[in-house]
Amino acid sequence: MLSILIAAPLLLLSRSPTPVLGATVSSTPAQTFLGIGGSGAWWPHDLFNFPDAVRQNLSTLLFSQSGLGLSSYRFNVGGGGVGVINPVRAPETFYVSAGVYNFSADPEGVFFMQQAGAHGVTITAFVNSAPAALTSNHANCGGTFVNGALCILSKSGTCH
Ligand SMILES: *[C@@H]1O[C@H](CO)[C@@H](O)[C@H](O)[C@H]1NC(C)=O
Ligand SMILES: *[C@@H]1O[C@H](CO)[C@@H](O)[C@H](O)[C@H]1NC(C)=O
Helix, strand or coil: CEECCCCHHHHHHHHCCCCCCCCCCCCCCCCEECCCEEEECCHHHHHCCCCHHHHHHHHHHHHCCCCCCCCEEEEECCCCCCCCCCHHHCCCCCEEECCEECCCCCHHHHHHHHHHHHCCCEEEEECCCCCHHHECCCCCCCCCECCCCCCCECCCCCEC
């Protein structure tokens, strides 16, 4: 774990010509950061269009200690983009049907997630939309979850 004392903004305040009251700079760390991260929500779909050597270099710039050295990465689990007008806001979904997944879908998102993983970066998955089959309007925006669409997946992929 990385502990960082947030001192810089307080120093800036103390240089302000207007007196600022109430700020205390302590030598004791007050917050613990679990990581410094980046979110691969949309840009993987643009940057995947570059040749592999450029993608590799970008990954090195983001995740290696010779680059930014990000320690946390957010992976956007795609919903499939049904009814989404902007194509880069429409990552493919792994969902095929209950218990059936196509992990070859969304090669763009998976590429940068795997690059993060190869550098030992902690990965957090998030979603912007449910797969269309699980929504009231069978689209990725404008609807709601249908009753019974949510479940807890077991390790074998069974929905409970
Ligand atoms: C990738 O990075 C290396 C090392 O900095 C550089 O020599 C090479 O030209 C870069 N390749 C591309 C395609 O940008
Ligand atoms: C899985 O997704 C890939 C990429 O979209 C596609 O080419 C392939 O046909 C899909 N496979 C199945 C079994 O649906």
